[in-house]
Amino acid sequence: xxxxxxxxxxxxxxxxxxxxxxxxxxxxxxxxxxxxxxxxxxxxxxxxxxxxxxxxxxxxxxxxxxxxxxxxxxxxxxxxxxxxxxxxxxxxxxxxxxxxxxxxxxxxxxxxxxxxxxxxxxxxxxxxxxxxxxxxxxxxxxxxxxxxxxxxxxxxxxxxxxxxxxxxxxxxxxxxxxxxxxxxxxxxxxxxxxxxxxxxxxxxxxxxxxxxxxxxx
Amino acid sequence: xxxxxxxxxxxxxxxxxxxxxxxxxxxxxxxxxxxxxxxxxxxxxxxxxxxxxxxxxxxxxxxxxxxxxxxxxxxxxxxxxxxxxxxxxxxxxxxxxxxxxxxxxxxxxxxxxxxxxxxxxxxxxxxx
Numbered sequence: 001x002x003x004x005x006x007x008x009x010x011x012x013x014x015x016x017x018x019x020x021x022x023x024x025x026x027x028x029x030x031x032x033x034x035x036x037x038x039x040x041x042x043x044x045x046x047x048x049x050x051x052x053x054x055x056x057x058x059x060x061x062x063x064x065x066x067x068x069x070x071x072x073x074x075x076x077x078x079x080x081x082x083x084x085x086x087x088x089x090x091x092x093x094x095x096x097x098x099x100x101x102x103x104x105x106x107x108x109x110x111x112x113x114x115x116x117x118x119x120x121x122x123x124x125x126x127x128x129x130x131x132x133x134x135x136x137x138x139x140x141x142x143x144x145x146x147x148x149x150x151x152x153x154x155x156x157x158x159x160x161x162x163x164x165x166x167x168x169x170x171x172x173x174x175x176x177x178x179x180x181x182x183x184x185x186x187x188x189x190x191x192x193x194x195x196x197x198x199x200x201x202x203x204x205x206x207x208x209x210x211x212x213x214x215x216x217x
Numbered sequence: 218x219x220x221x222x223x224x225x226x227x228x229x230x231x232x233x234x235x236x237x238x239x240x241x242x243x244x245x246x247x248x249x250x251x252x253x254x255x256x257x258x259x260x261x262x263x264x265x266x267x268x269x270x271x272x273x274x275x276x277x278x279x280x281x282x283x284x285x286x287x288x289x290x291x292x293x294x295x296x297x298x299x300x301x302x303x304x305x306x307x308x309x310x311x312x313x314x315x316x317x318x319x320x321x322x323x324x325x326x327x328x329x330x331x332x333x334x335x336x337x338x339x340x341x342x343x344x345x
Contacts, residue, residue, distance in 0.1 A: 099234045107241065129245060129331045132238050136328030139235040143277065143306055 065166060069173035073162045081156045088149050090199050092142045099138040106131050220345035222247045225267070229253070229260040229274035229283065230304075235327075239273060239304070242331050246338070247345065257281025261289050264296055271342060276305035276312070284319055291320040300341045304329065 012034065106128045113121035163170065185192050198204065226248055228239045236253045243251050252269070254260035258281040260274065272290070276283035283303055290296045303316050304325040313324055323337045339345060 096232075096234055100237070103234065103237050103241070110241075125245065129242070132241050132245075133328070133330045135234060135238050139230075139232045140306055140328055142232060 065169045066173065068162065068166050069169040070177075072170065072173075073159050073166070074170050077156065077159045077163050081152055081159065085149050085152050086199055088145050088152075090197075092145050093200065095138050095141055099135050102131060102135060220343050221270070222345065223250050224248065224270040224342070225250045225252065226271045226273065227252050227254060227260060227263060227269045229255070229257065229272065229278070229286065231255050231275065231278040235275065239334075242334055245331065246335055257283060257286030257289070260286055264290065264299070265293075269299065271300045271302070271338075273302045273304055276303055276307045276316075284316060287316065287319045287321055302337060302341055304334075 109124060110128050113124050116124060187193075226243060228236055228243075228251060230236050230239070230253075233255075236255075240251050240253070243249075252263065252267075254263055256278040257274070260272065261281070263269070264272070272286075274283040274286055281289075283305065287301055287303070290299055290301060297320075300322045301320070302323045302325060303321050304327065305312070306327040308326045316324055322341045325333055325337050
């Protein structure tokens, strides 16, 4: 089915307009009949409804595609998700390190109970036991975070598929909206200085910071 | 029958801190002959290399889980009677049933306390 008006009909309308600037009722009826007969067998009422539905669906898809492109799933894929999983891994690492430190201290304390009176040793041992029990949290926290990381990896694979499917639309969006691309950030602005704790590999070491401070002297 | 406090115990967990906690709690209870493994396959190798009297194992480990280890133990002619306690954060009814069907002797849910550990140990190896 084509939306174009048949050439024959166009010619007829033009001829009519040339000959008679104002159409008579019969002539209009003739034109309308002609038009309807040109559509016969091509556009039933059902077809027209279907056409409208398909057209609306096509418009919806085009809008959805541009909205998805505007979400920049490529950026989510390349920056946000890896950063989130790295942060979570760092939490597991730091809680493990802290728990080991606590356990080490408790073990040292326990070895001293031999030098204490039996009553005091018993009280200290009870307290140490409570600390051991409380340190269970590290294992539970670690397992919960592992579940979150697994969920993030699942999301990552879905976003990856989205990026692959909408690659062209994303590229088009980036061309049309160059402002959406990251602008160079002023690293000394207040907002840019709020980054929270650094991941262990990229964290500044106290010695380096001391050296930097000393360089101002 | 009195419990041999020198009995050899294998604890299995992929979290080093948890191994340390269980070891320390067992030490407080008077059990000093404790060995460690960080997953089911390492534990199975140790069980085949040396005689142990009790296994206390986590469930969620890779590559071999606690339930797989339990099934391997129960399927092994030399190990099948070995007392086995599962100590895990998996607390769903299905998990407990699956462990019971696989032949677990007792089941401790994390986070646990020293009193629970002592009670469960006593139910498996006898009062001490």
